[in-house]
Amino acid sequence: MTAKTLYDKIWDAHLVSTDEDGTCLLYIDRHLVHEVTSPQAFEGLRNANRAVRAPEKTIAVPDHNVPTTLDRLKGVENEESRIQLDALEKNALDFGVHYYPVDDIRQGIVHIVGPEQGWTLPGMTVVCGDSHTATHGAFGALAHGIGTSEVEHVLATQTLIQAKSKNMKVEITGKLKPGVTAKDITMHVIGQTGTAGGTGHVIEYCGEAIRALSMEGRMTVCNMAIEGGARAGLIAPDQKTFDYVMGRPHAPKGAAWEAALSYWKTLFSDEDAVFDKVLTIKAEDIEPSVTWGTSPEDVLPISATVPFASAFEGGKVEAAQRALDYMGLTPGMKLTDIKIDTVFIGSCTNGRIEDLRAVAEVVKGKKIKDGMRAMVVPGSGLVRAQAEEEGIAGILQDAGFEWRLAGCSMCLAMNPDQLQPGERCAATSNRNFEGRQGRGGRTHLVSPAMAAAAALTGHLTDIRDL
Amino acid sequence: MEKFTKVTGVAAPMPLINIDTDMIIPKLFLKTIKRSGLGKNLFDEMRYDDAGEEIPDFVLNKPAYRNAEIIVAGDNFGCGSSREHAPWALLDFGIRVVISTSFADIFYSNCFKNGILPIILAQEDVDKLMDDAGRGANAILSVDLENQKITGPDGGEVSFEVDAFKKHCLLNGLDDIGLTMQKSDAIAAFEARNAAAMPWV
Numbered sequence: 001m002t003a004k005t006l007y008d009k010i011w012d013a014h015l016v017s018t019d020e021d022g023t024c025l026l027y028i029d030r031h032l033v034h035e036v037t038s039p040q041a042f043e044g045l046r047n048a049n050r051a052v053r054a055p056e057k058t059i060a061v062p063d064h065n066v067p068t069t070l071d072r073l074k075g076v077e078n079e080e081s082r083i084q085l086d087a088l089e090k091n092a093l094d095f096g097v098h099y100y101p102v103d104d105i106r107q108g109i110v111h112i113v114g115p116e117q118g119w120t121l122p123g124m125t126v127v128c129g130d131s132h133t134a135t136h137g138a139f140g141a142l143a144h145g146i147g148t149s150e151v152e153h154v155l156a157t158q159t160l161i162q163a164k165s166k167n168m169k170v171e172i173t174g175k176l177k178p179g180v181t182a183k184d185i186t187m188h189v190i191g192q193t194g195t196a197g198g199t200g201h202v203i204e205y206c207g208e209a210i211r212a213l214s215m216e217g218r219m220t221v222c223n224m225a226i227e228g229g230a231r232a233g234l235i236a237p238d239q240k241t242f243d244y245v246m247g248r249p250h251a252p253k254g255a256a257w258e259a260a261l262s263y264w265k266t267l268f269s270d271e272d273a274v275f276d277k278v279l280t281i282k283a284e285d286i287e288p289s290v291t292w293g294t295s296p297e298d299v300l301p302i303s304a305t306v307p308f309a310s311a312f313e314g315g316k317v318e319a320a321q322r323a324l325d326y327m328g329l330t331p332g333m334k335l336t337d338i339k340i341d342t343v344f345i346g347s348c349t350n351g352r353i354e355d356l357r358a359v360a361e362v363v364k365g366k367k368i369k370d371g372m373r374a375m376v377v378p379g380s381g382l383v384r385a386q387a388e389e390e391g392i393a394g395i396l397q398d399a400g401f402e403w404r405l406a407g408c409s410m411c412l413a414m415n416p417d418q419l420q421p422g423e424r425c426a427a428t429s430n431r432n433f434e435g436r437q438g439r440g441g442r443t444h445l446v447s448p449a450m451a452a453a454a455a456l457t458g459h460l461t462d463i464r465d466l
Numbered sequence: 467m468e469k470f471t472k473v474t475g476v477a478a479p480m481p482l483i484n485i486d487t488d489m490i491i492p493k494l495f496l497k498t499i500k501r502s503g504l505g506k507n508l509f510d511e512m513r514y515d516d517a518g519e520e521i522p523d524f525v526l527n528k529p530a531y532r533n534a535e536i537i538v539a540g541d542n543f544g545c546g547s548s549r550e551h552a553p554w555a556l557l558d559f560g561i562r563v564v565i566s567t568s569f570a571d572i573f574y575s576n577c578f579k580n581g582i583l584p585i586i587l588a589q590e591d592v593d594k595l596m597d598d599a600g601r602g603a604n605a606i607l608s609v610d611l612e613n614q615k616i617t618g619p620d621g622g623e624v625s626f627e628v629d630a631f632k633k634h635c636l637l638n639g640l641d642d643i644g645l646t647m648q649k650s651d652a653i654a655a656f657e658a659r660n661a662a663a664m665p666w667v
Binding site: 021037050121124129130144157200229322431 | 481482483484486488489492493494496497498499500501511516540541542545546547548549550553568569570571572575576579580629630631642643646647649650652653656657660664665666667
């Protein structure tokens, strides 16, 4: 028998048919839906008089547009947002798919809700009209983002027409140094590969440092696989995965659990499996990391200085100069001298309970810098409730953070949470593109602990110096 | 979906690398529930100033390129989000072809669903076409999907590769949902097998 990678195994288990020209039809086990990329797909179904083939495998939740202020249940002020949110609700009810409305405690960012509710299980195929679907790969599920036409295709047929990607292995050997987190791992990898380094590949993350991560940390790592160009990231499931899944509302129970578990234990890359690309990184070489530019590949250790555009090659010279101008940075200045006026903690990258605990640990008994705008947006209503129960919410509020309701918020600034031109934010989210957090806004991507440190000091700060 | 056979039109040069989906169509225009009407906001933050006035230096604002149908772009075009609003905005503006050394996977796939042909070429070919595109109104390229050939203003030809199934769908303007629904027996058979083997799914 040929040795297979984890990706090969999941792919083979979902293959419905293969045409002569090599075009494959892949079965989709879970389809997550949010309000921004689905209205045109449901409209397409209506126009063609088609039903949702498997509504029981389809889960809808509003997240991108929802306000995160406490008064949001009074209604959404922005008319376009309201129309989109209303459309999702109507579509969910009309087509009979699972739905978590804004006032349900289980509502939150779709990539946090899926795992939390046990919809995401090892070995599954999971898609969503959102590139950060890669998050679910932390469970050993093949999970990737799709466009709206593909959303419609999955709704109608529960399948996707796919060409198989290549296999890429990213191994993180050894142990992380203190102050270095899952976020730093995933950013460091993108700094090494570039934003196109994973294009056409599915990345499997492995090695001692990955094994040592919690499920929350593994979700952070896989979440940003897309920023390295890979459609999906994968981590083979292990006891931590099974422990996380067990008892969740939609996880199997009883005999079904036992059957599932024995299957899940076969989900790993065979020893002799061949990868098309391999990257090995020593965990000890990873420092707390930060982005300086406008691409997630613009990553440096916090101890570094802002680079000169001339240090790059080819088209990156122009792109780096453009980034320096946009970010308003002087080459040669220390990253720790960059002043911050806004801190955003949240998103599908870092909006889970472990992330909020990390922030609380840094800011406990302290106050954020005068004039700092600092916001914590939990990834789901359940994360928020748990943080309140653990006393984290109180610690954050005492330190001066705004304590918000769940949603995507300032990660992409589709709701009212936005940067003004020239404002500079330390963010735990995933993209530092021009205008991402608001037109003219400047974003530095960091881990939750580093964001918390910047909130206290008012500038980018090495968490190890605090 | 509109058929794609041959497009002859002005090619606009956008040599910047990593042009991301937030640049192509910023998030404030994602609140629509329609596919149409996004062309006026294509590249919005590069194209208009804070007052909403056109920035004259931006390539698609220059008289020669206002009716461009082709973009020749730097590496890794379309990286970032899965938003299909990016190809919808390009199409609504009138762009039918994007040429680059590489594309982000999801954007690449989204183009084909909307009658846009993304073409991947080697660096030297992209450099040549970028030069051609720099000639303003004379930057006419002809893209022939059937024969997989691009003809430049000087008559020079460049061949390109394209997946056979994707080519077939583009040439015929086919809706692939209809094609897949013809396989509903195979899908049902898969579901029956899977329900027995993995009842927890």
